[in-house]
Amino acid sequence: MEQEPSTSEDRLSPQFRNKWIEIQESLKKKLITKDRYSWKLPPMEGLYFEGTAENQDCYSGEILKYVGGVDLSFSKNDPSIACATLAVLDISTLEVVHEVSTIVKLRIPYVPGFLAFREAPVLLDLLEKMKKTTLSLYPQVVMVDGNGLLHPRGFGLACHLGILADLPTIGIGKNLHHVDGLTQSRVRQLLDANANSHDGIFKLIGDSGSTLGAAMRSTEGSLKPIFISVGHCISLASAIKIVKLSCRFRVPEPIRQADIRSKECLRKHGLS
Numbered sequence: 472m473e474q475e476p477s478t479s480e481d482r483l484s485p486q487f488r489n490k491w492i493e494i495q496e497s498l499k500k501k502l503i504t505k506d507r508y509s510w511k512l513p514p515m516e517g518l519y520f521e522g523t524a525e526n527q528d529c530y531s532g533e534i535l536k537y538v539g540g541v542d543l544s545f546s547k548n549d550p551s552i553a554c555a556t557l558a559v560l561d562i563s564t565l566e567v568v569h570e571v572s573t574i575v576k577l578r579i580p581y582v583p584g585f586l587a588f589r590e591a592p593v594l595l596d597l598l599e600k601m602k603k604t605t606l607s608l609y610p611q612v613v614m615v616d617g618n619g620l621l622h623p624r625g626f627g628l629a630c631h632l633g634i635l636a637d638l639p640t641i642g643i644g645k646n647l648h649h650v651d652g653l654t655q656s657r658v659r660q661l662l663d664a665n666a667n668s669h670d671g672i673f674k675l676i677g678d679s680g681s682t683l684g685a686a687m688r689s690t691e692g693s694l695k696p697i698f699i700s701v702g703h704c705i706s707l708a709s710a711i712k713i714v715k716l717s718c719r720f721r722v723p724e725p726i727r728q729a730d731i732r733s734k735e736c737l738r739k740h741g742l743s
Contacts, residue, residue, distance in 0.1 A: 483582050491585050498634050499626050507704040508639050510535045510611055512712055513562060538562045538717060539610030540725025541594045541632075544733035546742040551577050554742070555590075556733035557597040558725055559610050562716055565724045569608040571597050572736045584623050587631035598636050612639040612705065612713060614725045621675065621684035621700035623650055633703025640702030641710040642684070643726050647698055651677025658686060662696060671696075672711060685711055689718040697721060 509532035539559045546552040552574070559569040573596070579589045594615075602609055617628035619642030633640030647658055653675055661673060671688030675698070684700030685707060699714050701707050717723040722730070737743040 483580060488582075488585075491588055494588075495585075495624060495626050495631075498631060501634050502626070502630055503704045504620065504701045504706065505704075506706045506709050508532075508611065512709060513716060515712060515716055535562055535611055535713070537568070537608060537610045538713065538725050539598075539613040540616075540723065540727070540729040541597065541613060542616040542726060542729035542733050543590055543593070544730065544737055546737060548742070552742055553577055553593075554733040554736040554740075555593045555597055556729045556736065557594070557601060557610075557613075558728040558732055559601075559608055560717070560725050560728065562713070565717065565719060567728050569601065569605055570728075570732055571601050572732060573597065573600075574736065574740055574742070586617060587626075587628045590617070590628060591631045591635060594632055595635050598638070610638070612641065613702075614641045614643050614714070614717070614723055615702060616643060616645075616726050616730065618642040618644045618648070618698070619684070619700035619702035621648075621650055621698055623648060627700070627702075629700065629702030639704040641705060641713065642698075642700040642702050643714070643723060644684075644698035644700070645722065647686075650683060651679050651681065653677055653683065658696075662686065662688075670715075672715075674707075682707065687711065687714065689714070689721050689723070693721050695721065697723070 511534045513534050537559050539557055541557050543553045543555045554572055554574050556572040558567050561568050575593050577589055581589055615629035619627050619629035627642055629640045629642030647655055672685055674682050675684045675686055676682050684698055686696040686698055688696050699710055714723050717725055
């Protein structure tokens with residue numbers, strides 16, 4: 472996500488903020504943080520994380536095939552202009568099988584903690600458009616360039632979008648926001664302490680004792696981790712496995728391709 476550096480928190484009235492909080496709290500009641508899908512996870516050797524592939528024997532559906540990634544890139548000249556992209560990949564090959572992009576003018580300001588109110592409607596439109604035109608390739612799970620439970624209000628863009636789209640979603644953070652006592656320095660200490668971990672994955676547990684997500688060195692030799700969190704209808708263990716299967720580079724391929732293609736869309740329209 473190419474987010475503009477400044478925020479518009481000062482332009483948000485107390486009435487709007489209270490309304491957004493009310494909507495978040497209402498949607499949060501519908502949040503499911505366990506596996507709720509009909510497909511099976513692909514087999515993967517050498518990955519162990521507590522709870523991985525839990526209850527997989529109870530799923531009789533087909534193996535997961537289509538994984539989506541969503542992202543927005545913003546015009547440098549006008550940060551209210553953005554290109555939103557949904558890229559769908561075949562998880563067995565990590566090749567893009569479908570892409571849909573749209574240029575939008577965002578009229579809702581960026582306010583920390585409430586990013587979903589700015590971006591979720593645009594991303595939901597992309598998913599609805601694909602459902603109507605290319606249902607055969609519709610993603611079974613979507614990675615979001617943004618957080619899920621690992622969020623100051625415990626309900627990030629990945630949670631918001633997952634509930635509205637009725638899809639399993641996974642939050643992918645490239646940077647860590649301070650949440651429940653988790654700080655950059657604290658996580659750096661954990662990284663150093665887990666430097667010899669065979670899978671480069673460790674849980675992010677806040678001061679409250681809640682597991683908010685996981686940090687993962689997604690490729691061998693990677694110094695900077697990515698931060699994975701549950702969005703909706705998926706467990707952290709399953710989310711980690713899907714992300715691990717989707718990484719060629721540091722950023723999972725569905726997100727990376729959505730980012731590349733959204734930037735290219737801006738260039739084609741002379742908006743980069």
